[in-house]
Amino acid sequence: MKIKRFLMSNAVPILFAFLCIAGIRLSGTPIATILSDVVNRFDRNILLVLSLIIPVTCGLGMNFGIVLGAMCGQMGLVFVTLMNLTGMTAILAAALIGLVTAVICGILAGKLLNRTKGQEMITSMIVGYFSNGIYQFIFLFLIGGVIHISHKIILSGGVGIKNTIDLSHLQYSLDNLKIFGLGGKVDVFTGIIFFAVFFAACMTISALRNRKFDRNYIIRTAICAVFVVASLIMTGQERFMMAKMLIRIPIPSFLLVTFFCWLITWFMKTKLGQDMRAIGHDRDVALASGIKVDQTRIIAVVISTVLAAWGQIMFYQNLGTVDAYYGHEKVGTFCVAAILIGGASVKKANIGHAILGTILFHLLYNVSPLASQKLFNDSMVGGYFRMTICYGVIAVALMLHVWESRNSGLKEKRGEKKSGKPAKAL
């Protein structure tokens, strides 16, 4: 019975896990190769996916408008390139530019979403398309056309920037960051040991502070210990050599991601986070109890946009070349699909959904062309297959959401109590 309930409530991730396993078998690629790619893609995308959580909690649904944030991040990258900055300086400057523009854009988008309550998702989607137009206008015409700059990334005509911008001057500067000689990219086993020890240490410190060593603490520490021991054993063995060589874990980036995960969890326990949860569950009640609904919603959109901007910067510091005009276009769709595959819904999303979803989505993304190459002798079918999955998952999730909210109990009861009539006629 318990197993059945677990299967039912996690049907989506389980289904996709099976799809991934089937894909890996079909593609015939060594697991180490696939994993090395997935680790990279995870590094690139996780922060973007995490940026979706807060708007969901605040009742805004999936924020397709993170495209806006992605643009802000990209803008930061283009500007630091124009300014000829390099390395970590460039990344920090880009993050700062991204932060400022994302706050402004987030406030504007939040105000717009406050005017279209109940239609936030479609509005945020169109906001994405619209701002894409504005963005292209800025980089195709204003730069060079109005503001005259000469730089190697400007098109030969002097107007507009190039389609692809090389970021080799800052690529991996976060991934490879070393503090006191520590950090940078390490092999997979060292990485696992590092994070297992790190988590165990964090949990122990927190347990010491609260003077609470409960069952959860013991189980979690034990799991960490198992990971450490397993890694120590595997790292010396011949057959794991390939994995050890291929899979490289960027410690600084993953630490940063861990920090953001912790920050989101912490934030949800503050007064602001509690207000957002209340608004997400029932806007009218929140308003009636004196919570500043509109202001809080704007804050949620701003946070999401800023995280997305930083996420996009992390994406490109790993990838190394910016697709200046189309790099951000599908960010919203991909990230929403990822978090949904992880088991989130329009009403509920957490860090677990984001992490699991990003891994599954990118596993599938990685294996489907190869699998289709084997099956149909053509890798393009796999490309279209993953796009079908991507859009299909969103469509199905949204439909499920509408069905569920129609059958939700309390609304109906409230409707009865209010007017003596059902919430919906016939």
Added chain:
Amino acid sequence: MSVVRRKIREFGMPRIIIIAFILLILVGALLEGQDMATLISDSLVRVGQNMLMALAMLPTILVGAGLNMGIAIGIVSGILGGLISVELGLVGWGGLMFGILLAICAGTVGGFIYSLLLNRVRGSEMLIGNYLGSTVVYLMCMFWFAAPFKNPTIIWPMGGKGVRTTIPVSDFFEKVLNRFLMFKIGRVTIPTGLFLFVFLVCFLVYLFTKSRTGMILRTVGNNPSYAAMSGIHINKARIIGITLSTVLAAIGINVYAQSYGFYQTYEGPLTMAFTPMAAILLGGATMKNVKIRHAVIGTFLIQTLLTTALPVCNQLFPESNLSEVFRIIISNGIILYALTQAGGDRR
């Protein structure tokens, strides 16, 4: 003064802005020494070939399902119909009409299934329609790969299977409608047949809205509870409206292709939804009120704007696609404006 102001409000600010913009561009074109006759001829063709797409938005707004963002479903149905006609090697009027006939059949089936899905998600049709549309486009992408077409015009020259990304209809029925009764005023070409056909469809849709079924659709769109109380089967009415919209889009893409000269497969249909949506909104439609003239006026304005802007932009910024950027900003800006006007709960 107040009369003037009221007239302006009735006419609508967005329309005034766009008309002013068109005039500005025309003046610019004159100053640059553009060939005005070609510009006007091109605009007329563009207006004609795009109008049915905007008209396809009408039935869904009429039944209260908002803009049909899943119009791509109709478009791929239409392409399928047209390609079968090409595959059979039919040429001229016969080819086009057979293609349209098949498009209507495919559109009916596709639209019917689509409407059944949308009936279950009342209130969120636009968002979900958009994603259903995209899903279907990518499903069809896989189909185009495996589709059993044999005609060398359709399939890739190498490998002998899989549909091309653009399929020229020049050997089959290119500009059949445009050339019918075509004449010239000065150097301006009037594609008479295209407009005759498009207005015939508009007229048929007009007759439909004034029929019993049309009345039922309007009542459902206006107040579903009232309609249910008057003995109207709401879901049936919505099925009719959404299916009709899909069928109109299916016809529309064939009219478009015969004028444009190509069918665009694969991801081509994805971006086609936004301009017609913007067109009908610009024409004056709201989520509550829509008339055929909104589709006609709106298409006229937006397509004239886009057509005339293209050469002017190219003159100003060579080797760029400023007009495409304009299309994105204007279409989505108009849709965004309409969304804020429709309002949600303001609380």
Added chain:
Amino acid sequence: MKNTAATPVLSICNVGKAFGENWVLSDVSLDIMPGEIHAICGENGAGKSTLMNILFGMPVIQSTGGYTGKILIDGEEQKITSPEQAIAKGIGMVHQEFMLVPGFTVGENIKLNREPLLSSLASRIFGSRLKKVDFAKISSESQHTLNRLGVEMQESSMIETLPVGYMQFAEIAREIDKENTKVLILDEPTAVLTESEAELVLNIVQHLSDMGIAVVLITHRIQDIKQVADTVTVLRDGKNVRTVAVKDISEGEIAQLMVGRDLDLTAIEKRSGELSGEIALTTKNLVVDMPGEQVNGVDLEIRKGEIFGIGGLAGQGKVGIANGLMGNYPTEGEISVFGKPLKLNSPKDSIAAKLAFVSEDRRRMGFAPNLSIGENIAAPSMVAHNRFFKKFGFFEQVDEKAVRETAEKNIQEFQIKCTGPDQPVGTLSGGNQQKVCVASALELSPDILLVSEPTRGIDVGAKNTVLNTISQINREKGVTVIFTSSELAELRQMCDRIAIVSQGKIVEIMKPDASDEEFGLAMSGERREA
């Protein structure tokens, strides 16, 4: 348990409120002592909710020009201009709709927006909204409040998993948890509860009174008043009809005070001659699942050509009957129209059987707001009888001329104030909208006309037109009318027989000339001994 302190905790002195020209509340005075349970009852539109809105400082009062008269709390005059202020002065309110966050625990709801906070480094830098919520304190404090209230409930339970009655407790607990609550206003606290849940809520009300908190209980349910209240105030048409100790008044008298009303309408022509005695409509064990207006087994026999009234207090099921007959809500039982059985749950079949309906919920179900007057009047006939069409072979086209002519005829007959037949109905005034609704029902040329609350929320002129038209149609064309209304005066004036509904069943079928007392008794649910 009555505390006999000298100063009333809350005094309302000559309070009045007008919306424009319309006085919905005038010259109402009452005193409420600490620990007193003071019931306020009255029919819809009697002014109860306006009075509560004034007490709680709702924005709707301020934005329409405030109120007249004085409100004293603990003997001091207070001007309450916002809910926050009302709360600060010690007034708590449990609204008619649930104000609970479904995904939160009971504790989180009790402390909603009043959470105990802990400051942290971030809150010092970024402001107080980044203070941490002290969840441990939420649990302990809210559990303490629940215990104080005497409810056996865990603060950690999720609201959405609770039965409705317990949600009500959570709301009461939230108000009590606010430290200085002296007066608690409960708006219809038992309306959606089952008998046993209602019992529990009433026990808690009693408990609150023992704790020294004054309770204002707004309710339709006379049995609740008898059970717990110390004092009852009856409001009617915005006036305080009577304030009296509950022990000195019977249930029948309360009901009578609520509904007794003078006629303010022109007289309806009396029926000349007798009815034929043919049966137009019968129901057997009619059960209608209309939320808030449940019908639990009604047998009716309605004669051809009569005007049959259905009355009763709000929420007892009177409007459910007509909605069941029309198939608007899930219905069981048997209905036959002129001897033929009617297919249930199908508005289409009901209309085909020549029934026509004017809904009580005009704004939501009465008309299509963006369609013109002409289209609204013609639409039901188009759907049901295929009228207003011209035929062209396969096609049928709307006969715009016929629609226009019909609209103009009706505009004339009903004196609908409008710019012309093309004006959208949504832009008309309430009275004129109602005229359009009646006109469109009559356009169906029904054998049986069902009208529910036809005069609710419309001005006197429109009232007269609507009522006169209904009686005229009845007298001249012999149309049978089923007339549902919460206004007794109207029922007595219009109807040949009046059925009084209570708790979803017919208590009694009465003559219009029965006394107020008899009606009052029937409405309170007591069957007169035969």
